Amino acid sequence: MPGRWDTLLLSMRFLDRRDAGRQLAGKLSGYAGDPSVLVLGLPRGGVPVAFEVAQALEAPLDVFVVRKLGVPGRRELAMGAIASGGLRVLNSDVIGSLRIAPAEVESVAAMELLELERQQRHYRGDTPFPNLGGARDYCGRRRAGNRIDHAGRGTGAPANRPETDRHRRARGGIRNRA
DSSP states (O other), X not given: OOOHHHHHHHHOSOSSHHHHHHHHHHHTGGGTTOTXXXXXXXXXXXXXXXXXXXXXHTXXXXXXXXXXXEETTEEEEEEEEEEGGGXXXXXXXXXXXXXXXXXXXXXXXXXXXXHHHHHHHHHHTTOOOOOOTTOBOTTSOBOGGGGBOTTSOBOSSOTTOOOOHHHHHHTTSSOOOO
16 A cells, blocks of 8 residues: 555656756756756755756756745845846745835845855856856746846746736736836
């Protein structure tokens, strides 16, 4: 009679992170040997996955450090994130609905930036973050950095969504701001 753990193991897609990386690398095999490919892994759990992908594709591996910007007093609720390379994404829906003042957002961002910089020094040493300008992910979508407006504010749209702001605006999901 199968137990709870047997059921759990049967429902898992990967044996471990290395297996996940090997399976992902198989899906991306068309990029093997492409000199323009750079594999980024999120410390800590994403790096073993990214390592396997980088090895299989014969591509360089780098780390992409991300820090959540937690809502003051409710740190587990994200109001945005900052990441390597100066990326900053804010969730305007959360910030607006909770009436979080810009000064509070900046205070949290400044605190998380210190930790992001510490982690980058730990993982990267003195190696600068690579320039990803204009890079596309393997699905051909523009990278998350292009979801940032010219004032450095995030659009609040998930970066991996193929839907454009124009489509969201047409559905009433985004209002033009004065």
